[in-house]
Amino acid sequence: MDKPRLTLPSLALLGLCALFSSSALAESKGKIELVYGEWTTEIASTNLIKVVLEDLGYDVTIRSVAVGAMWQAIAEGDVDGMVAAWLPTTQQNYYDNVRDRIDDLGPNLIGTQVGLVVPSYVEIDTIAELKDSAERFDNKIIGIEPGTGIMRRTEQVMATYGLEEMKLVESSGPIMTAVLGDAIEDGDWVVVTGWTPHWIFSTHELKYLADPENIYGGVERIHTVVRKGLAEDMPEAYAVLDNFHWTPEQMGELMAWNEEKRADPYENARRWVETYPEVVEAWLP
CATH class of the missing domain: 3.40.190.100 (Glycine betaine-binding periplasmic protein; domain 2)
Structure with missing residues (x-):
């Protein structure tokens, strides 16, 4: 028996149904809240990960808070995570206080x-x-x-x-x-x-200035930290956050864009995603 042929109207209908399904799927992925400190590095990285997660269909809110509040909010499960944890020196004391109540996904940038x-x-x-x-x-x-x-x-x-x-x-x-x-x-x-x-x-x-007593520590890393249970609740978003990593040079370029007159960190993050799709692709599950 011959297979039924799809006419142009039926193909158009299938395309519309697929678009509707994709839209419905995107809307169903849920809300994610990320926190960060009001530093040039974290303004760049947090807006960047916001764009990537939004493109996957998540409703992403980012909020600037004090450094202690970042760690506490994640440990309490009040927010979903951050890409702004400077370890093992700068924020180590905050990490030590909540290490059993958070998931450390490791460094997203090395060489700080x-x-x-x-x-x-x-x-x-x-x-x-x-x-x-x-x-x-x-x-x-x-x-x-x-x-x-x-x-x-x-x-x-x-x-x-x-x-x-x-x-x-x-x-x-x-x-x-x-x-x-x-x-x-x-x-x-x-x-x-x-x-x-x-x-x-x-x-x-x-x-x-050289620090012979090494109080500031040596080369540091910026880690991604998320709340307990995110892997089960939103496995796709968790995978993106786990895969996210870039270089100081890549971050530096986005930071430089953000210093331009009337710069919008969110729009610059989208520009960066569009400029380096092959980098972003490596972060996707």
């Missing part, structure tokens, strides 16, 4: 660093030398948000190296970079809490 950063023209090379040169820096270390891992480490650094006469100034990532830029424009000495990857290293000539 944190520490005290100065313009390359500054004539000291170690943190220990700050003590005798404090006045050249106006007795200030320009920091970011209080309670972050790098600020807590910097407090330890100041105690260890005898920098009690210097003040650790609490601010934010954008304020820190603005102060740094203004000082460089005037040729002044300035020291800030810095990290890699960060766009400031592509726009200014900078250097880390």
